[in-house]
Amino acid sequence: MGRTNALKTGRHRYQPLARVALPIDTARMARYLIGKMVVRELPQGVVSGRIVETEAYVVGDAAGHAYRGMTLRNRSLFLERGHAYVYLAYGSSYMLNVSSEKPGIGAGVLIRALEPCEGVPIMQVNRGSERLRDLARGPGRLAQALRIDRGFDGLDLCHEGALWLGRGDPVTGEIGQSVRIGITQEANRVLRFYLRGSAFPSGPKSLNVR
C-alpha cells in the first residue's frame, strides 16, 4: 500500500478497469480479476476490497446460468465483458458476477471473495460481524458487505459509479487454481482461481493447496 501514486485519480487510489484490457475469454478473465478491486460507493463512504477468489462459468458450461439460453434473470451474462450479473441464490444470498465475453455470448466470472480494504467499519455494520476474515469471504457475504443486490444487475463496471472495478496493486504471490465450489455439473473442471497464501478466499483447505 502507498506506492501506487502513479495510479491515483482525483477521488480514488485506483483507476477503473479498461474494458479493452479485459481478456475476451472467461477463464483468462477469472484469473485476470485476481488482485483487482471491487469498489462500492455508499452514502456512508467508500467500501472496497481486493479480489482474492473467482470462478469462471465458461461458454458451453453446463454449470453456467447461460447454458440454456437467455432469460430475464441471466440476460446480463450476455452483455459485453465488464458488466455486472447479479442474482439471488438460495433465496438469501446475492452473487456478483462479471460478464466476460463478446456481446451476445453468455458467460461470466463469479467474484467469490475479497480482502477488505477501505470502509471496513461500514462492512462490519452491513454484515453484522466484526471479524475481518468473515466480512467478504464467500460470494453471499461479499454482496452483503457491499450492499449489492439485483438493482446492480446489468451495470457497466468499467466506469466509476455506485459499483465499479478498479486496477489493484500488482499481484505478487502465486495464483492457485482448483475445481469450483458448490456445483454438481461439470464439477471436475479446474475453473476456480485464488490468491495463494491469502487468508481471505473461501473454500476448504483441501482446495487451497494448488
Add this chain to the structure above:
DNA sequence: AGTGCGATTGACT
C-alpha cells in the same frame, strides 16, 4: 398454477 431446485450461509453435533 404447481413443482423442484440451487454458483450459500449460519447454526449446530
Add this chain to the structure above:
DNA sequence: GTCAATCGCACTA
C-alpha cells in the same frame, strides 16, 4: 463434520 432455511426462477401443464 452435518443440515435446514429460504424464495426467485425455470419448467411443466
